[in-house]
Amino acid sequence: AQTVTQSQPEMSVQEAETVTLSCTYDTSESNYYLFWYKQPPSRQMILVIRQEAYKQQNATENRFSVNFQKAAKSFSLKISDSQLGDTAMYFCAFIRGSEKLVFGKGTKLTVNP
Amino acid sequence: DVKVTQSSRYLVKRTGEKVFLECVQDMDHENMFWYRQDPGLGLRLIYFSYDVKMKEKGDIPEGYSVSREKKERFSLILESASTNQTSMYLCASSLPMSVTDTQYFGPGTRLTVL
Numbered sequence: 001a002q003t004v005t006q007s008q009p010e011m012s013v014q015e016a017e018t019v020t021l022s023c024t025y026d027t028s029e030s031n032y033y034l035f036w037y038k039q040p041p042s043r044q045m046i047l048v049i050r051q052e053a054y055k056q057q058n059a060t061e062n063r064f065s066v067n068f069q070k071a072a073k074s075f076s077l078k079i080s081d082s083q084l085g086d087t088a089m090y091f092c093a094f095i096r097g098s099e100k101l102v103f104g105k106g107t108k109l110t111v112n113p
Numbered sequence: 114d115v116k117v118t119q120s121s122r123y124l125v126k127r128t129g130e131k132v133f134l135e136c137v138q139d140m141d142h143e144n145m146f147w148y149r150q151d152p153g154l155g156l157r158l159i160y161f162s163y164d165v166k167m168k169e170k171g172d173i174p175e176g177y178s179v180s181r182e183k184k185e186r187f188s189l190i191l192e193s194a195s196t197n198q199t200s201m202y203l204c205a206s207s208l209p210m211s212v213t214d215t216q217y218f219g220p221g222t223r224l225t226v227l
Contacts, residue, residue, distance in 0.1 A: 009153070033214045045203065045218040091155060095214055100171065101146075105155040 004094050006104035013082045014112050020067075021077045021107050023092030030054075032096040034068070034075045039089040039106075048090070051075065082111045116140070117219035119204055125225045132191040134222050136204030143209050145187035146216065147171075147179060150201040159202075162187055163209070194226045 003026045013019035025034070036048040051059045051068050059066050063083075067076045079086055092104040120135035136145065146161040148171075158171030160179040168179050176198060180188045187206075191198055204219040 035215075037218075044220045045205075047215050047217075050215065095210070100158055100161065101156075101216060103156040105153060 004092050004102050004104040006090075006092050006107050008107045009105070010108045010110070012110040012112055013079075015082055015084060017082055018078060018080045019082055019109065021079075021090055021092075021109065023075045023077070023104055025073050025075065025092070025094050025102075027073070027094065027096065029096045032094060034066075035093040035095070035101070036064070036066070036075075036077045037091045037093060037103075038086075039091065040085070040087065045091070049077065079109075084111050084113060087111045117204055117206055117217050119202075119219040119222050121222050122220060123223050123225075125227065126191075126194050127227055128195060130191075130194050130226075132194045132224065132226075134189040134191075134202055134204075134224070136187045136189070136206075136219055137185055138187075138206040138217070139185065140206065140217070141184065142206035142217075143184070144207045144216075145181065146205040146207075147177075147187065147189045148203040148205065149173065150203055150221070156203065159189065194224075196226050198224065199226045200224060 005024045032053045034051045037045050038048045039045040049059050049061045049064050063080045065078045089106045091106045093101045095101050117138045126132050147159040148156040150156050157173050159177050162168045162181045178190045202222045205216040207216040
């Protein structure tokens, strides 16, 4: 069975600093997709960034970037220039042909002023 | 923008009641999903549907059923609510994975069963 592990239940960072959230996954598939979703307090879950496993280049979306290490099955999220609005639960997720997302347990990130 | 709406943000029910949670999406998505979110457990898939009247069990289907009579609407049914079903329920929708793999989520329904 596919699993996704987020080893940091909670993290905090000062505004304007950089923070990295960790995620590892387990699969025997060669082609799959990885995601980071963000769930702000009392607000809708939204997609932050996605990575296709067959692409070696790390995905980037503005201040958000990933470090995808396929051999190590690692998919960390880096948030640069952290803002108060980045405070949220962050979920790492994985999907392959079954079309069913498998989520990690989440990391609660707090950005402090 | 894709919009996924859920019928209630907060719901309080009594043990043994039949509970309906409704989800509607306005983007003609084939796939729809129901998740349960609990602290420390992340999101767990209850059921999903890839077409009208089609459904598949997810990881934790026990105690739940679903209905999809129209493409835009996916209902989660708790036949006889129990206190261990107190949770946040999230609905999501997506196009088939052959088109895109991104799921769009509703705002969630926080259900309390007393």
